Amino acid sequence: MIPISIDKFTESYIKNNPKEKRQDIINSLKAAVAAKQDGVCCGQCGQPIWAVGTAIAGWNTCFTCLTGEADDSEDYEIDVVC
Numbered sequence: 243m244i245p246i247s248i249d250k251f252t253e254s255y256i257k258n259n260p261k262e263k264r265q266d267i268i269n270s271l272k273a274a275v276a277a278k279q280d281g282v283c284c285g286q287c288g289q290p291i292w293a294v295g296t297a298i299a300g301w302n303t304c305f306t307c308l309t310g311e312a313d314d315s316e317d318y319e320i321d322v323v324c
């Protein structure tokens with residue numbers, strides 16, 4: 243995955259989703275990062291969660307379960323848990 247800071251990810255996410263509130267996104271991302279650091283796993287398959295996907299989806303999920311794709315090389319993950 244491509245590492246990205248919470249600030250940078252939030253900036254690009256808000257650009258694509260202008261109705262979302264910046265602080266809500268930041269809070270969700272921070273919570274997801276903390277969960278991943280705590281060793282929280284995907285609710286479906288038990289893999290480590292994808293912090294970005296978990297923050298956006300609102301439930302503990304890994305990349306594959308959320309996107310249905312196996313290749314995560316071109317997707318972002320928050321730098322501290324990447």
Ligand SMILES: [Zn+2]
Nearest residue numbers: 284287304307
């Ligand atoms: Zn999964």
